[in-house]
Amino acid sequence: MGTSHVIIGDGIAGSSAAETIREADPAADITVLTEEGEALYNRILIKEFAKGKMPEGPISIHQPDWYRERDIELRLNTMVTRVDTDEQVIHTHEEEAIEYDTLLVATGGTPAQLPVENSDADGIHHFWTFEDARAIEEHADNADTGVIVGAGLLGIDLAAICGAQDVSAHYLMRGNTWWRYALSEDGAEIMHNAMREQDVTPVFESGVDRFEVDADGHVTGVVDPNGERYDADFVGVAIGLDFNTEFLRGSGIELTDNGAIVTDEQMRTNVENVYAAGDVTYFYDTILGEQAQNGAWGSAKEQGSIAATNMVRDTGEDVEEATFHWVSSYSITHFDFPFLSFGHPTIGDDFVERKYSETEWRRVVLKDGQVIGGVLIGDLAPQTSLKRLAREGVDVSDRTDALLEQTIDVEKFTPPEAEQ
Numbered sequence: 001m002g003t004s005h006v007i008i009g010d011g012i013a014g015s016s017a018a019e020t021i022r023e024a025d026p027a028a029d030i031t032v033l034t035e036e037g038e039a040l041y042n043r044i045l046i047k048e049f050a051k052g053k054m055p056e057g058p059i060s061i062h063q064p065d066w067y068r069e070r071d072i073e074l075r076l077n078t079m080v081t082r083v084d085t086d087e088q089v090i091h092t093h094e095e096e097a098i099e100y101d102t103l104l105v106a107t108g109g110t111p112a113q114l115p116v117e118n119s120d121a122d123g124i125h126h127f128w129t130f131e132d133a134r135a136i137e138e139h140a141d142n143a144d145t146g147v148i149v150g151a152g153l154l155g156i157d158l159a160a161i162c163g164a165q166d167v168s169a170h171y172l173m174r175g176n177t178w179w180r181y182a183l184s185e186d187g188a189e190i191m192h193n194a195m196r197e198q199d200v201t202p203v204f205e206s207g208v209d210r211f212e213v214d215a216d217g218h219v220t221g222v223v224d225p226n227g228e229r230y231d232a233d234f235v236g237v238a239i240g241l242d243f244n245t246e247f248l249r250g251s252g253i254e255l256t257d258n259g260a261i262v263t264d265e266q267m268r269t270n271v272e273n274v275y276a277a278g279d280v281t282y283f284y285d286t287i288l289g290e291q292a293q294n295g296a297w298g299s300a301k302e303q304g305s306i307a308a309t310n311m312v313r314d315t316g317e318d319v320e321e322a323t324f325h326w327v328s329s330y331s332i333t334h335f336d337f338p339f340l341s342f343g344h345p346t347i348g349d350d351f352v353e354r355k356y357s358e359t360e361w362r363r364v365v366l367k368d369g370q371v372i373g374g375v376l377i378g379d380l381a382p383q384t385s386l387k388r389l390a391r392e393g394v395d396v397s398d399r400t401d402a403l404l405e406q407t408i409d410v411e412k413f414t415p416p417e418a419e420q
């Protein structure tokens with residue numbers, strides 16, 4: 001028997017870890033367990049399916065054959081219920097015990113529910129899995145009126161689904177702009193206008209006081225805290241994630257107060273031989289110089305691969321230690337103009353921003369004089385330079401105007417001593 005690597009979660013973090021382990025150690029035993037009934041699919045694309053614009057086929061990434069060909073044991077429909085880190089054993093919902101030499105937890109999150117009356121009524125959707133997308137697609141196709149709640153990157157997907165499926169919708173937001181932590185009114189107004197063009201009406205200083213339902217328990221409307229009522233036979237809620245770590249309580253693995261798994265930059269937890277990767281982590285971000293969280297596909301994939309390399313190394317294979325040093329990006333393609341956020345656009349101690357036209361805007365966020373994130377609307381070309389400045393930790397504090405030039409010349413920021 002080879003070394004036993006066990007991976008909980010077959011999202012992009014877990015799956016990329018399995019692939020990396022197999023490449024580095026052809027003799028290892030690899031087991032991947034997932035609660036879902038299907039192997040890895042492209043979570044980013046399920047919104048296009050829900051819009052009714054894409055068939056199922058291209059969304060799947062791996063068929064079960066992919067795992068068989070690589071001698072990776074895939075367990076679908078298997079929920080891990082407990083981890084015993086002393087005995088190095090995990091337990092499944094079917095009372096099965098599986099021993100591990102190394103364990104990777106890549107369990108992501110589950111959408112949070114609104115703590116209000118009727119929040120689990122029929123017709124109220126949360127959006128994370130392909131199964132959710134199938135239900136949303138079918139329902140939105142038949143709905144006339146909708147309400148969306150949650151003014152962030154997933155909420156806007158639900159709004160765009162309403163737009164694409166001809167559901168006349170209200171988008172209820174708590175503040176006075178969409179994604180108020182990352183956009184000013186100038187930037188957000190571009191997004192609001194694009195929503196309005198798709199018959200999605202932003203409603204500010206609003207939210208949900210309660211849902212109204214009919215005699216069959218199907219949602220019929222939403223009442224906001226101001227007493228305004230909005231008709232809705234379709235509702236989409238995207239107010240954040242609860243991390244899937246309940247099963248780790250009592251395992252000794254360090255969790256944050258909100259349930260994320262604390263790791264270092266090599267994706268190691270505080271418990272020997274236990275690693276974590278993807279959305280579920282609160283990792284040490286070498287670019288920020290502090291612990292951070294990320295909810296992006298590319299970053300989850302990279303973390304899975306970094307964790308896997310270190311899992312293989314820690315069991316004696318001759319590979320170099322890997323460190324997570326990554327600027328994530330997240331793009332939106334729902335409108336006539338492109339949109340991209342990168343890095344950590346909602347934190348930092350300073351920012352510069354500019355509106356260039358009715359559909360072009362940019363914000364660059366700084367911490368200690370270095371670029372740590374931003375948002376680009378309309379023109380994504382500067383992303384390469386901005387991400388490079390962030391990755392390389394260049395001090396831009398005395399040239400911040402140059403971050404807003406139409407074309408950014410990275411060399412302008414290179415410190416004189418580095419040019420020699």
Ligand SMILES: Cc1cc2nc3c(=O)[nH]c(=O)nc-3n(C[C@H](O)[C@H](O)[C@H](O)COP(=O)(O)OP(=O)(O)OC[C@H]3O[C@@H](n4cnc5c(N)ncnc54)[C@H](O)[C@@H]3O)c2cc1C
Nearest residue numbers: 009011012013034035043079080107108278279295296297
């Ligand atoms: C609709 C939508 C659109 C998105 N769009 C973008 C985008 O445009 N760009 C971008 O960068 N990111 C996007 N994201 C975010 C991106 O998909 C996630 O950051 C990424 O998928 C996280 O991967 P992960 O492997 O960490 O977690 P997940 O993909 O959540 O995978 C975790 C897996 O673990 C399983 N699991 C959980 N608990 C257990 C357990 N106890 N036992 C067994 N299995 C368990 C879950 O069922 C799940 O399959 C989007 C997400 C959604 C939902």
